[in-house]
Amino acid sequence: MSLIQPPHRSGPSDAAVHIRRLRRSDRAEFLAHLLRLDGESRRMRFGSAVNDGFLTRYAQSTLGPGGMAKGLFIDRTLRGVAELREIDSPMPEAAFSLEPLWQGQGYGTRLFSSLVDGARNAALPHFKIQCLRDNVAMQRIARRHEAELQFAEGEVVAELRHPGGDFASLLREASEEHFARSLAAADRALYRIAAEAGVDLRLRRA
Numbered sequence: 564m565s566l567i568q569p570p571h572r573s574g575p576s577d578a579a580v581h582i583r584r585l586r587r588s589d590r591a592e593f594l595a596h597l598l599r600l601d602g603e604s605r606r607m608r609f610g611s612a613v614n615d616g617f618l619t620r621y622a623q624s625t626l627g628p629g630g631m632a633k634g635l636f637i638d639r640t641l642r643g644v645a646e647l648r649e650i651d652s653p654m655p656e657a658a659f660s661l662e663p664l665w666q667g668q669g670y671g672t673r674l675f676s677s678l679v680d681g682a683r684n685a686a687l688p689h690f691k692i693q694c695l696r697d698n699v700a701m702q703r704i705a706r707r708h709e710a711e712l713q714f715a716e717g718e719v720v721a722e723l724r725h726p727g728g729d730f731a732s733l734l735r736e737a738s739e740e741h742f743a744r745s746l747a748a749a750d751r752a753l754y755r756i757a758a759e760a761g762v763d764l765r766l767r768r769a
């Protein structure tokens with residue numbers, strides 16, 4: 564198996580894009596991401612129209628124990644999330660959200676591959692994805708990962724089985740996490756040096 568992720572379409576440089584696991588402390592950023600989803604993306608993600616109040620409650624109950632989530636950051640901002648819920652159940656469920664501006668550029672495929680690595684490394688042999696029938700992109704990604712698709716009224720259920728983790732999947736996930744930690748450490752150092760020089764970088768970014 565290749566150690567290199569499949570190529571993706573052009574967009575920001577690779578250095579500006581990274582994926583890492585999300586933790587409870589990421590909830591505020593997760594909510595900000597969900598609130599940036601437009602009506603159509605919310606419908607595709609949650610199966611029906613949902614308002615900001617729903618998303619606020621959802622974010623508060625997510626990223627805890629019993630789940631796994633990966634975040635895709637572009638220029639340090641969370642733009643996409645892959646979630647695996649109820650990982651203790653016989654069939655955990657995966658869900659994906661990408662902000663509209665970043666859809667159709669291969670990021671969903673990258674997130675999907677990263678979630679599969681996470682599931683494999685956590686010894687979770689399968690998961691399912693439920694999506695609306697008109698969600699062609701989601702179905703294409705699932706098919707590409709050899710999922711079995713079942714079409715029911717209004718929705719599609721994709722079941723994905725994968726082998727246990729191996730050296731390549733462990734190395735890919737460890738590299739992602741290591742890159743993210745290095746980036747965070749570099750950011751902290753930069754903010755400290757700037758603060759010592761009397762410059763508040765947070766104000767500059769805002």
Ligand SMILES: CC(C)(COP(=O)(O)OP(=O)(O)OC[C@H]1O[C@@H](n2cnc3c(N)ncnc32)[C@H](O)[C@@H]1OP(=O)(O)O)[C@@H](O)C(=O)NCCC(=O)NCCS
Pocket residue numbers: 603604605607608657658659660661662665666667668669670671672673692693694695698699700701703704707
């Ligand atoms: C569904 C979603 C995760 C897909 O991610 P993405 O980054 O937009 O998709 P990608 O660019 O990786 O493209 C994946 C495939 O779908 C195709 N595709 C992308 N957008 C498409 C569209 N609007 N219509 C048809 N096909 C499309 C791509 O050509 C690609 O096909 P290929 O693998 O055969 O080359 C993302 O669009 C999203 O979050 N949408 C809103 C929420 C949602 O639908 N969640 C899923 C339900 S849980």
